[in-house]
Amino acid sequence: LFVDVKDGSGNVTNWGCEIAANPYQLILSGWTKQRSTNELKPGTVVTITVAPSRAGTNAALLLKVVNDKGQELLATGPDSQQ
Template sequence: MTGVSAMKRGIGGLLAVGGFLIAATSVSAHHSVQAEFDLNKPLTITGIVTKVEWINPHSYLYLDVKDDSGNVKHWAFEMAGPGALRRAGLSRADRGGLKAGDTITVNAVAAKDGTDAGLIRDVTLPDGRKFTIWTSDPNAK
């Protein structure tokens, strides 16, 4: 084996390891709830559903919420992906679930950046059905 061949293999190995480390860091950061949300700031919010996005890897729920002064604030909530929501029993509007115009209540944790956003723990529909969305909260009782 020549020195050039060994050097190419060594560089290729370093690139492969570097790529793996970058990918692992990206996946770890993506799944770090504590990086985006403050687990010590629970929210209970009632509002009107304006939109639900049933997309992977996370679904999103948008609510219009009146503040104490009567002004409407637009909240955005992250949820699990569609498959996990279905396993939790929550369905799309065309299947009797979340739909625009519904007044619902969510229990969530607040976004760390102070925006009107959060990660949903559970959601209660107008008919009283309650669905637990996120169960990995280390503070959950």
């Protein structure tokens, strides 16, 4: 998942986020290609929680995606129920 991140000064940087769950785990949690297309259209504003790369690059492990309504769209990692 590639996202544009705006900092407090309004500067935008592009980040690449890797999803740790495999496709089977995503399907079990209700995350399908159709849902992805519907929920994450280009320009959709979301809040993400990530574990940043230790290398200091704009790369991270995606942990959670929440839409602007506060609905959790996707959760991966140790605290999720996948």
